[in-house]
Amino acid sequence: MRSKRNNIIHVDIDAFYASVEELDNPALIGKPMCVGGLSERSIITTANYEARKYGIHSAMPVFMAKQLCSDLIIVPMRRARYVEKSKEVFNIIQKYSDIVEKVSIDEAYIDITGKKAEPVDIIYSLKKDIKDSTGLTISAGLSYNKFLAKLASDWNKPNGMMIITKSDIPDILMPLDINKVHGLGKKSQEKLRDIGINTIEELLSLSEEFLFEMFGKMGIEVYHRIRGIDKRKVEPDRVRKSMGVERTFLDTNDTNTLTEYIKNFSKELSEDLKAKNLGFNTITLKLKKSNFKTTTHSKTFTYTIKDFEEIYDISMKIFNEEYTGEKLRLVGISASNLVDLNFEQLSFYNLKKS
Structure with missing residues (x-):
């Protein structure tokens, strides 16, 4: 069987x-x-x-x-x-x-x-x-x-x-670095390394209560994950709440360089949206300064945005309004309140028929 x-x-x-x-x-x-x-x-x-x-x-x-x-x-x-x-x-x-x-x-x-x-x-x-x-x-x-x-x-x-x-667990995991654990970001890894936890074998020594205190709900997931337990299902129709593009780069306040990043990210985001036939109503510009302070600036529209030119134009308007000349190490553009253009086009077709 x-x-x-x-x-x-x-x-x-x-x-x-x-x-x-x-x-x-x-x-x-x-x-x-x-x-x-x-x-x-x-x-x-x-x-x-x-x-x-x-x-x-x-x-x-x-x-x-x-x-x-x-x-x-x-x-x-x-x-x-x-x-x-x-x-x-x-x-x-x-x-x-x-x-x-x-x-x-x-x-x-x-x-x-x-x-x-x-x-x-x-x-x-x-x-x-x-x-x-x-x-x-x-x-x-x-x-x-x-x-x-x-x-x-x-x-x-x-x-x-x-x-x-299942018979490989946990032995096969023990020598691995904690950066192999899904759910542990860089900041979480740093917190663990600060207390001498660098491998999964060392991570296994921590109690579920301790990891919960340290990382909240994600700590519980990590506790079970390194023991071979992960109940997440493969979800073919996973609904995305947002789509975005961001990059970390060498600290700069050169506006030509930053504008080029925004242009490239706008193009990349528009192509990702096009591939999934999505539009959106809310755009967010993310700026991370050289001191790691992050700010986000959003605009929401009553109409659907989808094209590169629109994304780039809106992103640059936000940038010009909010940027004050300090050095940045990251720029990001994200789209939320996503709109399924297939549904939008079908609704428009039905409206015309009626």
């Missing part, structure tokens, strides 16, 4: 943006290359695996990456192309299960519980289909819950596959 245990796969497209660039320009293969801004003040978005050998990673300033590797090739972002390739990959994934939760442009959970084929066979077939059809490779993790599946997908990158079973 087939086991009724959950079978959840987490897939992650390997070095996605960089891999697309290598696919379109094979001359880049084998050379240290990053996707990012071309100016010294820009940041790295994605580094290929050759560049990672030098210690280069996403969110690193370009000038610092070039110090680590003088031969580094920087390729500008082509967001529309990445969206196109992402759709190709997800069209294949949808053939393997109706229960797919898209987490980001290059990452998803797939629930294959109850499928007749063996889970490992499904993974190998999926990896082959994606490689043959798109030229891209994925790393996949298989387990009985989302936390462990995601952890497994990161185990043997690139083009890897890993299985974590």
